[in-house]
Amino acid sequence: MRRLNRVFLYDDGAARALKIEEIAKYLRKKLIKVGVEVRGNPFAFYLLQDKVSDYARKIASIKIQDATKKWSSEQEPLYGEIEYGKKMILGKTRASGVLYDGLELQRLFFEVIPGRERSLQFVHIVFSNRLFATWDEHERRYHARVNLCGIPSIISTTGVVEAPAKPRGYYLLRQQYEMLGKDLLELKNSFKGAFIDYEDLRLTEVMKGYAMQSVFYSLVGDPFCQDKGCRLYNAHWQEELIFAQIESEYEFCQRHMSFLEELNEY
Amino acid sequence: MNKVTIRHPGERILDELGIPYKKVNQGLFVADGPHACSKLIASACDSGVKFANMTVFDDLVLREGGRVAGVVINWTPVSAMPREITCVDPVALESELVIDATGHDAQVVKKLEERGFIKTKGFGAMWVERSEDLIIEHTGEVHPGLIITGMAVATTYGLPRMGPTFGAMLLSGEVGAQIALEKLRENAKIK
């Protein structure tokens, strides 16, 4: 098990319902001996240097247009895409839904982390409202993700709504709604509570578990757990996600509890 | 039948134009389609808009550096007539700005693409259910002289087409108008 030096939390336009300070408080409680620092906008340092346009262009060029085509570096972003990218970086908009290549996005965030902190002793967690996906070589398509662990770990407050599958009945009804041109908001209301929605009040609670997945990635190299009741469970359905993060009677399984105890004794 | 749904904050525009609507849910409103559309058209006319009825967009007027400086239109019936008798000349309308509000088709942008000035992105990721905000945020000048609004924005930038409702279209139009005003003021200053 690796020793942790510090945990940094960043806010890249994460959903308003996300209380990052509350997550910091939670992590401090779980990781008694590790400092937890809230840093705000990951681009903050670069905002002073007039590099906003550069990063806006870079981010716009990692947008995925077609989920069945792997991203390639030759994309030339349009003017409006760069402008949108700027507004996102400057925190002037929280409009989300553009899909990005997750690994490329992680690489971009890696660039803005100070060099001396680019190691697994430091846990960097970027909460973002950007939606990202990773390429599945086997299925030859992208899959949207809630989180992607690494340096930094990125966690998407849009991904938590869009990536894990909603109840089957929801998709059946959604087709009907689309055919009739009815508004999906009405449909969502009839499934209220069955999945995490935008500006969901349960968001912060759910994200505590995802933050812990990033911590465990740094600690032991594996963020996930097989136990469906453990916060480290890699949920593919909304139902599983809500169970692991909210409804389960325990937070962590025996094995992961003992990891934490060991870490806190150190 | 013929209902249009509007999400918050789109109802503000319904209020401004005096279009009646009902609240169906938290943040969701519904209005009568024909009533809403006719009021929209009427208030556009009240503001001085001139409609060229029975005409179709044919081509762009391009100036130095590929700047869009107007459109070429033709009479709709011309396209239905045999080629030999369609001797009606198209009409070129010069303007400081062109706004493409042709919806999914993005006809003006597509014409610009044919000419090799821009590359549209097609439709984007299909699983996103909330893209109204994205459309509004991407509304604006896409090429010198050309502003895009509404679903034409989704086509140009490859934004998810699912989700946007009437409300987003109204708000996108308003943003497009504000940007057009700014541009016209800038142009006036330069002159």
Ligand SMILES: [Zn+2]
């Ligand atoms: Zn576990």
